Each structure stands twice: as C-alpha cells, then as structure tokens.
Amino acid sequence: MILYKNLRIFPTFHDSLDFSSEIRNYFYQHPPDLIAVEFPENLKFLILQGIDRLPKISVVLYYDEYLDTQLYIPITPADSLVEALRLGEEYAIPVEFIDIFIKNYQPAIVPLPDPYVLHYIPYSKFYDLLCENLQLKEKAQIFLRKYQHSQNHQENPDHSNHPIHPSNHKEPSSFEIPGEEDEKWLHSAEELDSLRNFYMASRLAELMKLNPNSTILVVVGMNHWENIRVLLEHQITDSEITAFEPEIEAQLMNVRNSDIPKLFSNIPNILFQFEIHRQQQKSEWDDLNNFSKIRQNHLIRKLLNKFDILEGIQDILSRSLDRYANEYKERISFQKLKILTQYARNLAIIDNQIIPDLFNTVLAAKSIINDDFAWIVYEECIDYPFSEDFSDLPSLHFSESGIVLNGKRFSIRRNIPVRLKSIKLPLQPKLKENYQGEWKKEWMKGRYQLVSHIPEDIFEEQYFQHIRNRSLSLLRDKYVKIHKFSSTLMDGIDFRKTIRNWPFKHEIYVREEVPIQGSVDSVVVIFDYDNETYKKYPYRMMWYAEHDHESDLGFYSTYPGVNLVGPGISRIELGGVVSFYPPRGVPNIWSRRFQKQYPFVHSTDELLLLSALLFAQKKFITYVAPSKPRQFFYQMAEKLNLSIIFLPLNRFNPVSLRALRHLHILAGKNKRNLAYKYINKRKY
Template sequence: IAALRIALQERIPRAFIDLETARFSDAGAVLPDAYALKKTSLERFAAAVLPTLERPDDQQAVDRIRTMAVRLRQLEQDYESILLVCSITDWPWIREACLDSTTTAAEDEAVEDVQIYTVDPTTLVFFLGELPWITGLYERARFELDDDGNLSVDGIKDLALTTRDRYRAALGARARKITPKLLSVWFQYVRNLSLIERRLTPDLYTLVVAAQQILGDQYAVHLTETAREYPDFGRLPFETLRMGVEQARLPDGEVCDMMSRLPGHPVSWRSCSLKPTPPPRQQEEWRMRWNPYRQCSWPEEDVTIEKFRTHVKDVALSMLGNDLARVEKFTTSFRDGLDIRETLRNWHTGDLYVCEYPPTRGSLDCVVMLFDSPADPRDYPYRITWQAEHHDESTLALFATDYRQEMVGPGIGLSNYGGAMFLFPPRPVPDIWQDPRFDFADTLEERLVAAACLHSREKHVAILSHSPPGAVWRRLARRFGRKLLHVPLGRFGNQTVAQLRMFHVLNGQQVRSYAAHFIRKA
C-alpha cells in the first residue's frame, strides 16, 4: 500500500502483473517478525530468510511465479528501472524464472467483475494486519508529516495511556490506580509473553491477557475496545461490508469467504474470557424489569467483606490493648518487648524499659466503616438494613450509591459503599433509616454511628475512617455509654479498599444461579 501511495504521489507508472485466479490458494509462511528490519539491514534479513524457503509445489503458485516473471520481462522492454513489490516467499523463484528465457506465462482465469467496498470500522480488527489503533496512528502521522519510525512501539504506549484515561473516566472512584510502576510491570509481562510466542511485537491477544492478569478485567475490556478503534478520516462513496474471521457480510446480507493475497505471518484466533459493559439500552430493559420487593446480596462478596470486618475488629482490639500497656524498667524479662520511646527518653541513665500488654478485656460486636466522609446524601440514595441470612453473616446497615444506575446483568445492579455498620453475632434490629430514635442525626455518618452505639452490647465500637472521630461523634457515643476505637483507613491499600467498596445487589436469590456470568471486577 505504501508503494502504491508513493507511486501515485510521484506519478510513477504502475503495473499489476500477478495471475488472475478465480480462487486464490493461500501459501502462508512462518517468517521473522518484521520489526527486526528496524535494527537489521534488508540484506541480512533476506540472507537469514531465503535459505529456509522451500520451492513451491502448488500448481497455482508455480503458474503465478511464471506469469509474473514473463510480464516483468515484457516491462523491461519499456522501462529502465523497475521496482517489484512481492512476497519474500515468491521473490527467489520469480528471479529464477526471470533469468530463464524459456519461461512461459499461464492463462488468466475468468473472474467476476471487481467491486469496491469500505469496511465497517468496528470490524477492522479482522481486516488489517495490525491493530486498527496502530494503523490509525500511522495514518495520522502520514497526514501530519510526523515521524513514524518507532510507532510500532510508541503506539502500544499510546494505546495503554489512552486506555488508562478512558478506564478512569468510566469507573471513576472505583477504578484501580494504574501507576507508572504498574504499567511498567504490564509492559514487561507483554514483552515476555511476546518472546514466548517468538514475536518481537505483541498481538492483541497478548496485550489483553497481560492486562487482564496485571491490571484487571475492566482495564482489559477498555483496552480491547480502544485497540479496535480507527480514526474517522472521512467516509468514502462506497457500500460498507462487515468483516469477520476469514469471512465478510456484504451489504445485501450475503456472507462470503475472504482471503488475503499477502497473508504474512500465520494468524491464530484465540478466545479470551471478558465481560464487557452492557449497552445502555439493555441496562434500561433490565432496570424496567426489576422487582422492588426482592433483594439479596452476592455470597462471594459477603464472605470478602466479613473477612475484612473481622480483620478491622482484630486491629481495633490490638489498639485497645496498646492503650493499656504498662511500661517498666528492665530487670529479668523483656516482657512483650523493648519500649523504644521510653528507653530513648531515659537514654542518659543507661536503663532499658520494656512494655507489657495485659490481656484484652471485653470484645467488639460492632464495626462501623465510613469509606466516604463527609458523605453527600445525594450521592448515596440507597439506604437499607439487611438482616443476616445465617449465623456466619453480620446484620448490616449501609448507605450506598444507587445500584439501578449501573445494571450489569438481568436482576444484577452494581453499587458502591459509602458507609456500613456490621453487628456480629447477628441479631434482628429495626431498619435504622426508618427508626425515629435516630432522627436527631444530621448526617448519614451520625445516624450510622448512633445506631452502632445503641445496638452494640459491648463498651467499645470500632470505627474505620480516614479521620479520627470528632467531638460530635464522641459526644454521641457517650450519650449511649460507648467509646469509639478509631482504625485509620489509610492502614489499608487504596486498591483493596476500592475493591471492597463495590458490591452487587441481586433481584432475589434465584439470580445467584447465574450472577457469576455477569459480575465483573474493576
């Protein structure tokens, strides 16, 4: 294509010398990655490839080579200099036939009239020899007269960064943090997978699999959609066909087989399990079918958040023990360890001080998690109290985003915790959002803290939040005879917290039978 474009621009005569065939025989070959030509001279590349080529034994291939050789000799009578653009697998045999003056041409077969179509941009991934996104970058560089010498590599970087921006815009606060370090790990993994497959540049499957394993399913979905995009350079006045795997659907609906006359490196189509975002029209249909009188949770997420609740409770209990630690001068035992602070404070005396943590008295049966504080009530319209389904599950009161705004499957909505209260062991409690005893609370967080202090049977209530409880919350706890144990949210990774905040609301327990096919992680 590049040769034809240059010839058109320079008004150089062009001749098409291949044999007309009614049904072209594919003669693909395994060749080195063309990226090697950026660092290797054409002579060395050819010297490495030519000895491995076998003489063609297919009759059509032999007829094509003979015909091209004869037509080249005919063109030599009119032109002093001729550039032959052909497959490297045909070149040595065309040259051999050209030097043989006895070579005769084969007869062109009768073929149907040529028809020109444009290709639907969404199906270009089945048509182009490289990613549509990379091809688009080459086309843009050609239009803008930019350097395209390293676009095969820089294009992958541009693809990754563009995907990151779209991923962040789509998922917002739920998106993972795609840091430069994480991207460098992804690039290294892509390189390793490419080398395993004996390639110097990655294909779409390699990029997506690496993204799925390093950056998550949702990033991989956005990467796939971005890689398939091709810039709009203006519509051509031809009908449009849709490409598939070695097939195409014509404008009249007929499906026909397709074959590339320059197949290049053999292509193998492999499947990758991804769950794309449903289109808005389908989400609206699922939203209209929702039964407002049936709701339940997704058990796998229940197990995850319960494990996190247990961990937060254990951290709070350990902090409670730290507050009761006793420090004494070292005599015969180190007790529970050296107290560095007290030892440094008395450094001038030369004495060592050790600390002893007494057994923790009491327990915790209530944990409050405030992921977004102060919370805007307009962002969290979904407020509910869920009773436990079994003895290993907490009684849960929460405020969260509206799950109906993000339907991921039939009867499956995605929501994001703003805050939650966990009572364990579970026990039935009135819906805290309808309970008039908490109407004095001015904010969602205050109502959650007040409910925790009222329903807790222990003296202490663990509260997980970014900032320590203020005077209002502590006064609220004293009102119910409780104390708040603050666990900093910063102790846990942002990515872990972001994943924990996501949960799915199911439209009845029967939805659990197929929910796994639609639920996807960020």
Template sequence: MSEFLQISPRITVLPVIHGSGDFAVEVRRLMLSREFDCLAVPLPASFQADVERAVGHLPGITLVLQEELPNYRVSDWSPESEQRDDGGDERTYSYVPIDPCQPVIAALRFALQERMPRAFIDLEVEQYQPLGAVLPDPYALKEVSSETFAAAVLPMIPRLPAGQPLERAVVMARRLRDLEERYQSILFVCSLTDWPWIREAYTERHEPSLGDSVVEDTALYRPDPNTLVFLLGELPYITGLYERARSQLDDDENLSIDGVKEMLLATRERYEAELKSRARKITPHLLSTCLKYIRNLSLVERRLTPDLYTLIVAARQIAGDQFAIHLAETARDYPEMEWLPYPEIKMGIGRGELPDGEVAGLKSRLPGHPVVWRSCQLNRRPPKIDQQQWAMRWNPFRQCSWPPEDIAIERFRTHVKDHALSILGNDLALTEKFSTSLKDGLDIRETLRNWHTGDLYVKVFPPNRGSLDCVLMLFDSPADPREYPWRITWHAEPHDESTLSFFATSFQEELVGPGIALASYGGAMFLFPPKPIRDVWRDARFDFADTLEERLLAAACYHSNERHIALLSDAPPGAGWRRLAKKYGKKLIHVPFARFSQETVQQLRMFHVLNGQEVRSYAEHFIRKA
C-alpha cells in the same frame, strides 16, 4: 540500498511482510530516499482501478472484492453427490484490504501522490490460492536494515509449490522484464516469501505457461467497524495512531510499541470513566507490571511485539476482567473511521457476511501472519436490551446477598476489628524498666530516651484489651447523598454474619444478569454478634444527623454494647464526630485505609444483590468484578 535486493540494475525489490506497520514505514523511507519512475505491485490488473480509487479514500478503510468463478467438476452421478450439490457450494471472494499499514498500499498511496506510474503485474486467476507463512517479527527492522532482515530469513523461506503459486512468480518475473524496457528505475514491493522465486524466475528467464484468466469485475465495500480487527494487519487503534502521526507530521518509527502504551492509557481513561469509583486504581506501577508481563508473554510466543490475545491475557491477569474488556474494545476502535457510500461487509477469519446476509469465503490478496481463534474467558457486559428486560422482571420484595461476598466482607470486618484491638492495646500499653523478663517486647523508644543510663525498658500490655462489637466502614467520605440513594438495614441469615446497615449506589442502574444487580458501598455499619435492630434509615432517633456518615455513626454508638467502636476511613474522625461518640459514652478507634491493600478494599466495596435465594444457583456465571 545494497545490490542484494536488486534483481537487475533497473529493478529494486523490497520484500515485505504484509500487514506490518513497520514495513509500511520502511517502504515510505525507501521511496523518499531514492528516485523511482515506476512502482510494481503483486496484484492483478483487474484490481487496479478500484484499488487506486479506494486508496484515495484513506484514512477511510475499505476493501476491494472480486468474486471467484465456481470450480465445476465433471463426475459420475450418485445419490451422495446429488445431496452435496443440493447443499450448494459457498461463494468465495478474493479481496485487497485498503489498510494504511499494508506496505503495498502504503507504496501505492505514495506513488499516487507523486504521480508515479503504477503496474499491477500479478496473474489473473479464477480461484486464488493464498499461501500463509510464519515469519519473524517485523519490529526487528528497528535494529537491522531491510536487506539484513531479508538475508536472515532467506534460508528459511520454503520453495513455492508447483502450480498456481509458482506460475504467478514466473508471470511477475516476465512482466518485470517488460517494464524494464520502458522504465529506468523500478521498485517492486512483494511478499518476503515470493521474492527469491521471482528473482530466480527472472534470472533464469523462465517463460510462463499460463495466461490471464477471465475474471469477474471488482467492487468496493466498507467493513463493519466492529470487525476491523479481522481486516487490518495491525490493531485498529494502532493503525489509527499511524494515521494520526501521518496527518500531524509526528514521529511514527516506534508506534508498534509506543502505540501499545498509548492504548493502555486510553483504556484506563475509558475504564475509569465507566466504572468511576468502582474502578481499580490503575497506577503507573501497575501499568509497568502489565507491560513487563506483556513483554514476557510475547517472548514466550517468540514475538517482539504483542498480539491482541497477549494484551488481553496480560490485562486480565494484572488488572481484572473489566480492564481486559475495555482494552479489547479500545484495540478494535479505529479513530479515523469515515462513513463511505459503499455496501457494508462484516469480516471474520476467512469468511465474511455480505450485505444481503450471505456468508462467503474470503481470501486476502495480501496475506500476513496466519490468524487463528484463541479462547480467553471474560465476563462481558450485558447488552442494554437484556438489562431492560431484567429490570422489568425484578421483584422489589425479594432481595438477598451473594454468600461468597458475605464471607469476604465478614473476614475483612474481623481483620479491621483485630487491627483496632491492636491499636487499642498499644494505647493502653505500660512501660517499665527491664528486670527479669522482656514481658511484651522491648520498648525501643523509651530505651533510647534513657540511653545515657544504660537501662532497658519493656512494654507491658494489660491482660484485657477490651472487645469490639461494632465496626464502621466509611469508603467514601464525605459522601454525596445523590450518589448513594439506596439505604437499608439487612439482618443476618446465618449465625456468623453481622447485622448490616449501609448506604450504597442504586443497584437498579447496574443489572448484570437475570435477577442479579451490582452496587457499591459508600459506608457500612457491622454489628457482631448480630442482633435485631430497627432500620437505621427510618429510625427517628437519628434524624438529628446531617450527613449519611453521621447517621451511621450515631446508630453505631447507640446499638454498640462496648465502649469502643472501630472506624475505618481515610481521614481520622474530626472533633464533631468525637463529640457525638462521647455523647453516647463511646470512644472511636480510627483504623486508616492505608493499612490495607487498596485493590482489596476496592473489590470489597462492590457487592451483588440477588432477586431471591434461588438466583444463587446460577449467579456466579454472571457476576464480574472490576
């Protein structure tokens, strides 16, 4: 390390950004590469015992709280002031987060393991005044040294305001002088915004005008696992990756970026495990697109690495609400979380709920980038208790569909029918030698076949390609009857809907709102124009069918008035299905799923069941897609 960060031959300063995993790695690298006989940190001595005890619990996350003394004011009495006093002032605490990605904590952890003397040199104050600052992204340390990083930021660091912040810098400079008399090589890890003024106070030999105040004792707490995102500098999942790399001696140099990729892969596993066949296909190409979008959003925010909001917005735009929700849940998971015998506190932004239920103000002694609330609307999953209540109120004799989904599936049915008609037309097309007109287009294959003659051949489609009144869609074939227990025939409501017979997953297992349930098609038969038919699943004429698909196919062949039936499926129909169609005098036109967007098909498979037509008035507030 160059002399730029040395304020004396015996004192080396490492300016850091609190809460940065990249700076925590830089601290470890420096302490491994050089010999120091003392570590100084910008924390008061009253925190030392509990902080060092908490560091011993790592990778378990804790925090050390110190209650601040109330600020008593002497003023004249008035009715308004009495009302304010009756309301009571909110209790406030300052705290030290025991976070593995905090550079100060990483330095203390290393010093404790190496039995290096530690000095807590900050000023004891009754009420701590935190100073936040917007600083460059620490990921730049991958390309520049810590000296270059500090030198580049130096011109933009504002001077500390007069009062407690400046006085704390003077006190720390004075105590560094005292340490210098006892140790030969001291490492001082402090905030990037403080080090120029500590250096100035040290160089100009400023003497402090304030002494240590009488403060409350500190106490150890464990955070609520669901609120770790408000405590840790990095995302909890990324912090867990740093700890895993540390325990397994893996490389953690680029975890601030590689961890995002691993988090997306873990999210995909959780997403597919929960939604199963209803989940979108999260392909490598889709993840690549998502990462590019994350990069672009990060650059718009003038960052090199993404924050949680950027990740959620990108995931929602690329893969949908449900993937974004799973990403948020994955990001807040800390795999190394351990239960510790301390009171639990729920964290928030600048506030926390104490074990007794009281809400108190919180101030971090190691403040990083300012954290603010940003809104992103996502349709969340309902709690289990709500689902149980909705299930108890469900009326089994009142069921209807949601009109927007009806319109979407009917448009898709029309699209499939048009594809089938085009395939039918191609099968019936004739080829003749070109004379005076191109007719229905040049027949390239036949022209090339007769290239040696020099003649051109054109296609001629017959004037009538026939018609289709039945479309059969098999989304999952072969279908497991245990996965699709719900089988029913629905008749059309408006005139532009089809008569629909289908087998699907049980909607009772997926209640998403009051009177709103979700199911997935396994297969469906559409008859248009609609006509009244007996329930396919109770019609004894089709009891000879062995599978769900065969029963739908037999019903389609029986009820269709046209000679051809459109069959949408992954694989073409086998000989058995063709014989079944021939038995009814029908012919199957296979339309492969590959002709359509898999994302579109996956979304169309999911449909909602409403417990009465009045539910349609508010259903859109609860309906969510994968």
C-alpha cells in the same frame, strides 16, 4: 530500498505498519513515476475500489475450489502493498499489478523477525540480515540452477516437473501459463512460487522496456525479490509471455468492527491511530510548498518521523487507565502499570516479537490488574471508529468455524497466509442484551424486591471480620507495658527497647500485655465523603441480615438500576457503609424521624458513625476513613463508655477495598441463579 537499474524495490512483510511507514517516507523523499505491486491483474478493479473506501476496511473475497476455502485479500492501512497503491491514487501516479493469479497455494508460514527493529536500524541493514538469516540469496541461486537445468530438457517438456513449460515458440525463454482447467494448478507451493517469480520478473522487464527513463517503485513480498533479480540479471524474461487474466468470481466485502481482530494481526485501534497520523502527515506534506526552501528542509525531517506502534499501545493503556478510574473510582498505581508493561513485553518475547499483540496486551492487563480492566483494555484495543457495521457493501458474517456466505458456511484464509494468534481471550464473556431495554425491563419488574449477590455477601462479612481483627491487633500494641527486667520475662523480651538501651545501660526490658476488656462491635468504612450540595451518592439504604451469620448494613451509594450489567442486575458504588454484627434489628437510620433527633450530625458519614455508637453492644467501634472523625464523636463515645478505633483507609489493600466498595444488587431472588454469568469473579 534496493536499486536495480530504474527500479526501486521494497521487499516487505505483509500486514506490517512498520513497512507501510517505510514506504511512505521513501515515497515523500523520492516520488516515483510508476508504482508496481505484487497483486494479480484480474483483481485490480476490486482492489482499487477497496482502496477508494479507505480508511473503511474491506476484503476482496474469492473461492478456491482446490482448497475448498474462501480466500481474502485485506485492504487495510497496515498493508505495505495497499499503502503503495493508495499513495499512487492520491498523487495520480500510474500503478501496475504484476503478480499472477494462482490457486491451491499453501505456502509454509516462515517465522519472521518483528519489523519494529526498523525504528533502530536502517532498512538496508535489516534486509541484509534477513537475507543472511533466511539464506534468500543462496536460495535464489539454487532456483536459477533449477531453471537452467530444466532448459536442458526442453526436448521432452511433458516429463518436466516444472510448472512453467515451453510453448510452441522457438525462443528458449518463451513460456506458457497453465490454463483455468490445467492440472498444473495442483503443483506444490514451491512450484507455484516459481511461477509467480517468472511472471513478476517478466512483467518488470516489460515495464522497464516501456519506461526506460522512469523511476519505478516496486513493492513485493520479502521472499520474491532475490529470485526475480537473478531472472532479470540473466535476461531470462525478455520474451513474450502468455497473457493470463482468467475470469474469477470475486467480490469486495465490508469488514465490521467486531471482525477486524479475527482477520488481521494488527490491533485495530493501532490502525486507527496510524490512519490519523497518516492524514496529518499528508496534510502537512501537501502544505510544504507554502514555505521557503530552508524551512522545507527542516519540516521534511520533522514530517518523516515513523509511526510508533509502542507509543500507540501506551496511548491505549493511558486511555484505559482514565476510563477505569472514571468507572470504578480507583487509580491504578504507576508501579502496577510498569509491571503490566513489563509482563506484556515478556509475553511478546516468548512469541519472538518486540511489540505485544492484542492477546498479550489483554492477558497482561488481566493478570496484573483484573478482568474489569482487561475488558476495558480490550474494548479500547478493538475500537476502530472508521468501520461500519452497515455499509453500501455486503459485510462478512464471521463465526468461530468460518464465514456464512449466501446461506453456506465456508472456512476462510488470507491469500498469503500470515500467522494470526487466537483471539479467544482468557476473560469471562461479557453478555449483551438480546434487545435494547431487556435488562432495564427485568430490573423494573423486581425493583421492590432487592437482594444481594451471595458471593459478595460472604466476602463482605469476611472483610469486616478482618477489619475487626486488625483493630484488636492495633489495640494490643497500645495496651502493652514495658518494664525493666527484674525476676520474670513476663510476656517476652522487648527487643526494640532492649537494643536501644543495651550499649549504655546494659539493661533488658520485657513486655507486659494487658488484657483487653471488650471486643469490636460495629465497623464503619468511609470510602468517600458525600457533598451535601451536589450529592455524589444520593441513594440511602438499610440492608438487614437474612440469617445470623450476616450483619445488618447501612450505606449510602450511587443509584441502583442505573449501571446495569445484566437482566435485573445492577452495580453500585458505595460512598460509606456501617456493619452491625451480630444483627440486631437497627431502625432505619436514613428516616427523617431518626435524623431530626440528632441535628448536630453534619453529613452522611457522621450519621453512619453516630448509628454505630448509638446501637453498639460492645466496647470498641472501628472507624476506617481517609481522615479522623470530629473530636465531638470521641467525647460522645467516652460518655457512652465506648472507644473509637481509627484506621486510615490507605492502610488497606486497594484491590480488596475496591471489591468491598463495588457491589451488585439483584432485582429479586430469582436473579441469583444467573448472576454469576454477568458478574466477573473478583480478585480479593
């Protein structure tokens, strides 16, 4: 905050939550008598109407014929100007709009530091560093010299290039504002900024005269204050200025939840969290009068904590992790989450920022985890529960090329441009139903002709073969004999035992790999044990091979047709699966007739292992599960001249296991041609 006579000035960045927090904290500590903001007077009614709608987000929209563009002023909790006005409305403090309405305004977007540093350095230090970096004070002196130079040429004002030309008044500091039809509208952004600086300085000088004993809180853009200051110091604005309130066709419009990321730089859910923080802070502050003075001082320090955007992003990721674990039954490790946050931070640093934006957050989730998790993160990020798609106000209809208004298409831009990164996400689009119940209707048509998704078939067979190879590798290690070296190296030196014994015995040991008789037949994979009281996986199915390169499958899973991801396309979650390869026409192991023959089987996972033993054509059966099967099945395998190879489930890559566990079932072969549009490409 900057002091100037009875002014308390806050130069800020537009669309910044950190500056909104700064203004709130200052306001609560030093309530002003009057608030002045950098908004044009002729839009005051609509802007205040939009503030009354908060936390619903809206924009003031008007047309600039020189730019052939619809310009909008955002009314959002993130904007510091809006926050100042909102505080004034809540605490019945008068507000003044001190900016001038301009057109054809196309300022360059200046790279600015991330205001998140305000959590670590005081505002005054931040402002001094910014002034030094952007040379704001030096530019203000140049601006003053240009004005003084133009005053020396008042005798011939028509040849002046300055947008503010002397009026018929004799006072050297009296100015005339360009009219609605004036060609001065076509001046450069620099000249229009000069016009704005003069006008705001004049309005502030007027307010200071009318309110000499009042504290005035002034909230303006960062680039304006130093120029306004030199004008006030040199008393250039102590004159009459021409009233300028042109009529303009503007309207207040509602912003739908899906369009918030297209218009604002902040993550929508961060805005929601800030709004909750703001409401709690206001409620607690208003209750301070109920406490003693000592207690009040303690609570004030506690209440003035700033909203932390980084904590907000961490909260989004935490909710995304829980939702992902609930939907996909897979926990993302702390190590993966740490890598994700580091990657998001690095992406932000590339953009010269501290805090990752929506794009970088989602990109990090996709790159480190997968598309499914990235979609969950994106949906959590854009969730703004206060928004309304259907409102008492007309809503913007946004498209990639702009907006549609009254049947016409317009480009759209913020009135004060800010840098908005493209929201085109590197994710496969999530298609939606054309009408409610469309996907269910397609499923019901083909629910008796269920088929698999071919890319998943290929992956399944490859992964089952990987399990077989891994089983044989484990067997080879068990079938190795170690001998003391005598005359031949046999299958090579066993370095482990040789090194262990060399210091004491000076002996060399060699390996003899005994050939394995037989190969791996069926593979049983148990992801989760089913509870017989409450069946988590109630669906049972035999899936027979369509050709010789596929295996026959038996599995228990969640019900198909419940979780639909496309028209007639359902995602299921396996509890356990058995693969018979080569295919052999196994009878339906889920039939009551089959199960009645084996009353000693206690659960579905044991039934899968039993079927693998009964219909085995080769010596070894691989059993992958969280724990070993009952000893009974080892004895049964021995009687059948078979051998069970147990592999703990946690020895396998969780990403690959997830891909194996979550399959898609299609309601008819005709769905295979379009399934790729609805099923995300897997990371295996």
